[in-house]
Amino acid sequence: xxxxxxxxxxxxxxxxxxxxxxxxxxxxxxxxxxxxxxQAPGHQRDLVAHISSSxxxxxxxxxxxxxxxxRDNAQNTVTLQMNxxxxxDTAVYYxxxxxxxxxxxxxGQGTQVTxxx
Numbered sequence: 001x002x003x004x005x006x007x008x009x010x011x012x013x014x015x016x017x018x019x020x021x022x023x024x025x026x027x028x029x030x031x032x033x034x035x036x037x038x039q040a041p042g043h044q045r046d047l048v049a050h051i052s053s054s055x056x057x058x059x060x061x062x063x064x065x066x067x068x069x070x071r072d073n074a075q076n077t078v079t080l081q082m083n084x085x086x087x088x089d090t091a092v093y094y095x096x097x098x099x100x101x102x103x104x105x106x107x108g109q110g111t112q113v114t115x116x117x
Contacts, residue, residue, distance in 0.1 A: 002026035002105045006095055009111030012085055020080040020111060022095030030073035035098035036080045038091035038113075050098035051078060062088075085115045 008020040022034065035050035049059045049069040057069050068081040078095055092110040096103040 004108035006111040009113045011114045022078040033098040034078045040091040
């Protein structure tokens with residue numbers, strides 16, 4: 001059973017940066033496309049970015065040019081570098097397999113990102 005642990009969130013001013021990390025146990029993680037998702041209060045969970053097992057990336061329009069997803073299969077980690085943060089980026093951020101619906105792993109607790117104006 002793969003366990004996912006998200007970290008790196010925090011409180012930052014608009015225009016600032018954060019680097020989120022998704023760490024996974026289990027050897028199957030590296031064979032899966034992984035997505036970063038976010039959920040703001042009162043909103044549905046949305047895909048932010050995803051990366052294939054070989055490193056092909058894709059981004060939601062709202063974060064293109066500001067966020068960068070990467071992975072280290074040797075370390076079983078996927079990172080989301082977030083620059084030029086906006087208040088509308090405020091949400092709890094989660095990682096899991098992509099696509100969703102149909103994720104393969106149990107959701108972790110997520111990491112809170114709060115961007116103040």
